[in-house]
Amino acid sequence: MDKKIVLLPGDGIGQEVIHSAKEILHAVAQEFKHTFTFESHDIGGTAVDLHGTPLPDSTVEACKKADAVLLGAVGGPKWDLNPSHLRPEKGLLGIRKELGLFANLRPIKGFKKLLPSSPLKQEVIEGSDLLIVRELTGGLYFGTPSERRENGNSVVDTLFYTRKEIERIVDKAFQAAMKRKKQLTSVDKANVLESSKLWREIVEEKKAAYPEVVVQHMLVDSTAMKLITNPSQFDVIVTENMFGDILSDEASVLTGSLGMLPSASLRDDGVGLYEPVHGSAPDIAGQGIANPLAMILSAALMLRYSFGLEEEAKLVEDAVQSILDEGYHTPDLKMESGVTVGTSEMTRLIADYI
Numbered sequence: 520m521d522k523k524i525v526l527l528p529g530d531g532i533g534q535e536v537i538h539s540a541k542e543i544l545h546a547v548a549q550e551f552k553h554t555f556t557f558e559s560h561d562i563g564g565t566a567v568d569l570h571g572t573p574l575p576d577s578t579v580e581a582c583k584k585a586d587a588v589l590l591g592a593v594g595g596p597k598w599d600l601n602p603s604h605l606r607p608e609k610g611l612l613g614i615r616k617e618l619g620l621f622a623n624l625r626p627i628k629g630f631k632k633l634l635p636s637s638p639l640k641q642e643v644i645e646g647s648d649l650l651i652v653r654e655l656t657g658g659l660y661f662g663t664p665s666e667r668r669e670n671g672n673s674v675v676d677t678l679f680y681t682r683k684e685i686e687r688i689v690d691k692a693f694q695a696a697m698k699r700k701k702q703l704t705s706v707d708k709a710n711v712l713e714s715s716k717l718w719r720e721i722v723e724e725k726k727a728a729y730p731e732v733v734v735q736h737m738l739v740d741s742t743a744m745k746l747i748t749n750p751s752q753f754d755v756i757v758t759e760n761m762f763g764d765i766l767s768d769e770a771s772v773l774t775g776s777l778g779m780l781p782s783a784s785l786r787d788d789g790v791g792l793y794e795p796v797h798g799s800a801p802d803i804a805g806q807g808i809a810n811p812l813a814m815i816l817s818a819a820l821m822l823r824y825s826f827g828l829e830e831e832a833k834l835v836e837d838a839v840q841s842i843l844d845e846g847y848h849t850p851d852l853k854m855e856s857g858v859t860v861g862t863s864e865m866t867r868l869i870a871d872y873i
């Protein structure tokens with residue numbers, strides 16, 4: 520298989536972990552006889568410094584021609600005082616918009632050997648392996664008008680969704696469930712919100728097209744509770760923009776570190792943007808100790824969701840699991856015992872396994 524991948528390293532540890540993803544993809548290409556070609560472009564603070572904008576046209580054009588995009592991270596204290604149009608984050612929001620990405624997928628898994636980074640009990644976390652599918656382009660964050668009235672004494676935000684917007688995200692979630700344990704939890708607030716009632720209707724309609732998938736509806740407040748009391752009951756969760764934003768941050772504590780969480784942003788045709796959930800981590804940038812696993816697991820998602828290479832994706836995920844099981848970990852991960860390694864050694868261990 521021949522694929523063109525655009526790399527957007529961005530800022531801080533983004534530059535370091537993107538390197539790791541590339542090395543792992545080289546190993547995969549070699550093992551399975553694929554040809555992956557890479558092209559690097561600037562985004563974020565780095566692009567502000569070099570081109571005077573966080574998202575140069577050349578970057579947008581390259582991404583539009585690519586089969587998939589891998590992004591490191593953007594931002595950092597160097598650009599904190601920039602005017603708003605030069606904020607590194609504008610680059611990230613801009614590229615998601617330019618590519619028309621509407622579905623955000625975040626798999627969250629409790630790895631066996633990793634000690635929790637939160638007060639949650641290890642037994643609770645251990646069996647958890649879920650995927651949150653969040654709608655990315657509608658809902659409260661994009662409602663119009665969002666404004667202050669009566670001299671600032673009243674406010675209005677609008678929660679707006681079209682049938683088409685709900686249908687396409689629900690389809691994505693059903694498709695993702697088909698590749699997993701075939702259990703879908705649709706999360707809403709249908710006892711109160713009209714938008715949630717339509718959401719529920721559409722999920723019910725779509726069910727017929729995916730008869731193998733077991734569907735349940737759950738209210739968002741109850742989901743928030745169950746996510747940290749009994750997370751292993753979930754497989755795929757699908758929900759609207761703001762609920763997904765909140766639930767995915769909540770669920771992120773189920774894994775040992777921010778450095779373990781990958782994400783995918785997708786549209787209909789398979790083109791996608793893949794990035795770790797963590798930021799540019801300026802406090803550890805340049806030290807060679809960043810955990811590359813979130814970025815490597817994001818590359819695995821690319822293999823699965825953009826290229827349909829399930830076996831290859833699985834191999835990368837198994838490699839991560841095995842290397843952790845052997846006790847190797849970066850400093851951000853906590854284990855009872857094991858060997859602490861840096862970014863490049865961790866990457867080499869995984870590449871060698873592949």
Ligand code: ATP
Nearest residue numbers: 594777778797798799800801802803809810811851
């Ligand atoms: P952003 O606003 O860009 O999301 P943030 O303020 O949420 O950034 P991060 O950059 O994600 O913060 O970092 C939060 C903390 O987690 C920092 O202490 C950072 O060092 C640590 N961290 C984040 N990613 C990693 C990683 N891959 N490996 C090790 N530590 C990490």
Ligand code: MG
Nearest residue numbers: 796797798799
């Ligand atoms: Mg953050």
